[in-house]
Amino acid sequence: MRALDALARRTLVARPLRTILTIAGIALGVGVLVAALVLNAGLDATAERSVRDQLGRTDLRVAAFEERGLSAASLGALATTPGVAIVAPELERRTYPVAGPGSGAGLPVPVTLVGIDPAADAALHDRPLAAGSPLPLAGGDVALVSDALARADGLAVGGTITLNGSAASGPRAFRISGVLAAVPGDPDPAGRSVIVPLGAAQSLVGTDSVSRADVGLAPGGDVTAVIASLERRLTSEPYTLSTPGDLIAALRASTADFRATIALVAALALFGGAFLIFNTLAMTVAERARDIGLLRAAGMTRRQVTVLVLISAVHLAVAGVVLGLAAGIGLAALVTALFTPGGGVLGIRELVIPPAGLVLGAILGFGVTIAAALEPALRASRISPVAALTARLEQTAVLRARLRWLTLVFAVVGVAGLALWPGAGEGSAGLARPLAVYGMLLGVTLVSPFLVGPLGTLVGALARPFLPVEERLTRSTLVRDPSRTALTVGALSVALAVLVALGGVAATTRRAATAWLTDVIPGEAVLTSIRPVALDEPQLADLAAVPGVARISPIGRFAVSVGGRRLDAAAVVGADLLADGRLVLSEGDRAGALPALDAGGAAILPAAVADRLGIPLGGSLQVLAGREIVALRVVGIAARTIPGSSGEAVLVGWRDATQRLGVLGADVFAVRYAPGQAAPATAALAPVARAMALEPASLEALAGTIGASVDRLFALLTALAAVALIVAGLGIVNTLTMNVLERVRELGFLRAAGLTRRQARRLVMLEAAVLGAVAAIIGVGAGVLAGVILAALGAGPGVTYDPGWGSIVLALVGGVGLAVVASAWPATLAARLEIVRAVQYE
Amino acid sequence: MPPILEARDVTRRYRVGSGDVDAVRGVSLTVDAGEFVAFMGPSGSGKSTLLHLLGGLDRPTSGDVVLDGELVSRLSDDAATRLRREKTGFVFQFFNLIPLLSVWENVALPFTIAGEDARHGEPADAVRAALASVDLDGKERHRPDQLSAGEQQRVALARALVRHPALLLADEPTGNLDFSTGTEILDRLWSSCHEGGQTVVLVTHDAKAAAYADRVYVMHDGSLRDEIRLGRREDHGAGQLIARLADLGL
Structure with a gap:
């Protein structure tokens, strides 16, 4: 074995560039896999920590379902429920601080106001202070401010912060008793929170209810029994009950799509690495067929030959896996730092390196390397001592063997990924999409050998007028080893397909996320509010009176409970939608349905909700409101409505919303300007709106903000996929270098x-360009198909797929560009050949 | 006849380990247009290296090579390449055919490299004629691995002849062939010279092959040891040459 090991090492050292490229390929594949696992663990840890930070020692959270909140009666019932020891109520609202003199014309940055019962809160939550003292138990106009808010607004202990309240209460000043330490779990998305005694908060916003109550159980208390008891006792308002476990699960579920997509990208990167290993060892076996024949003639057994090749693979795997583990951790750290500053787009707060993930990465890296090495090892063992010295392997048989191998490795990676990926066992709906795409890409890779010839001829024809000599010679080279060419093209086309698919899904998501603005909003600008604005507030008339404003249409977003499920809903003015030509119904009469909303007792369902609930046009939507069931007749089904927090909203009229469903007011106002008056009216409307704490924005600006957020998320995925592209690039270097080395004597004669x-x-660069172009064509086709699958399974019906033309152009140009860049070294090798040595080369 | 090829005190030195080795040292010679010249000598005597220098495949460490009036050893790489393309044709011991190209495509390569379409017109006629001259009609579509060794070398010869270069350089063209096939190749080289007026420079260790030449240079240890003038003869008899070589102790 030691002798075989020495021989295997010398084989690898003999071709240092190829060995380094292969190790780099394995390392990058393992690296992306490990990075995905580290990100996965980071998401899990973040979910747990966020919930822990928010809930503290809470055993159960009771949250109001409606805007009107939980009443004192509910809190009373909660406190007297057997098994409940502590009830810590909280009122949470967004409001604006009163801007100091000299601040700009715009609205100040809002804060999140949290009212707490200091005594009960202290029993369940730790609120460490950076400075000052906690809220006094007696209450009063005292506040704790978050560290971020104190820094941003220059606040300090002993100072004051004045907050805007309801129309009745007006602004109110709070003395700052303490500054909260900077810890995760701040209720405000920007970390700008103000904590005040509950009574002061209720007085400020003009309510006697609370948003939620955190419950601590008595020692030995049973959550299940308490929940059962609460369900009988809390009957005043709709509510939701969540244990810390529920909230963690919900947070995890919200990132399922992202996790599934990075799993797909990781699997494909690993596949790219597998391709490199296979090609390297296959080339080595082909190159050393004569040596192997001589070894066999000298007495080496078939088994020893197999072991010799496998030992080479083990050496490659050890180096690749070790580097890959380090690269994966580095990549995850980079992704976390670059894409999630302060909890950013994914909210990953910390880098968690899961030991099990490292083991999984190492096992898969080794497994794929050995699986990739098996076919070349077995092929080497079949070389006969006599044939090795004379015969040339028959290409078709080699191609078939490689396709079988390819199927095997793809299947191994896919099955291993499904079986071992964290969370795969917890309902694998999220993995359905990547698996469907994975299978499709496998099919494309298997078909690509048959496409390379015709596509290569087609692409080459474009170069013929400019480079006739090189084009003719290129064509003959690409068919020299069709399976090697096909595998190289396959790896690159799969990587490009992933990029195109991600680009298409990003474009489709952006379109789906922004289309409602133009399809549903009856106006060309919106005014948004951080609190519900009651429709009878007298200042609303001021908005409509601004010269050039034709119409102000209120929209209120809220949630309803239907059959125990939470559904997003929105109150709209049907007449405004009708007049503005907005909202396309796939079923129902628009002219009748929209006025029916205003009349009351009616609802328009998004198609996805109608499908899910199985409610047809004319059917009844049974909504739980307080203790009553409100029946709304379905008067229309729309392809697209307003997006809510977890799906599209059911549309109802304002009469039902305010009188029967507990909606307090609108949080968005659509503005339609009179023809030709948009510019002056926009300028005139802004100060009036801001005086009412409404923030004006054009639909274009909103679309831009939403699109930027979508782009940011997909940029992260694209960055991971780009690593797969680099692996494919290494494959091209490998293949072209082999092509050059195999025909040194030919090149010598040509020179x-x-x-x-x-x-x-x-000549070599054109070969690369043709390879890249063929891969790009196949990759774009496969990518569009993969994108359609991802988008269709994810977005449901009714979403028109946007192929993302930018990413298609990028894939076409990038595929050719990458291949040409990858050809730099082999091309230099070819150009530098010394003719005299080349013509004598054996 | 004016000289088509001239070597002026040509030396080619290689670095081997920590020392230098002169593969060719101080060689001066001329080859007239239409002449058939052979280089003989034992292995390692420098004859192939000299052929590479004369054909512009390699550059001398010192001295000059003049090919058809051009100082090829001083030309840029591109200019030397163009000169080779226009003036020379090479035949090697190992054929150096491109396995994926057909016989026709291999023979047409000099046209292809020069950017000419060999499927039509005069280039196509030249390919056809070259193939006919080596008796390979009907095998245009064959691949090299479908041919015998002799046929492969005939394809290589046709490729060297196809653009009718002024200078044919052949490095052990019969080294891999049996006697009968080797004779066919030599006959074809001789007729190119005798009937076609092309200059042939042949490197060989075989006295029977060298006997086709008008003059034979004998090399030893990188230098020209002797020059044997045989004159133009139809019978290619090797007796006179072998006798002279015996006199030299070879």
């Missing part, structure tokens, strides 16, 4: 016969 160094260089 002797008058081929210039420049032509030799162009």
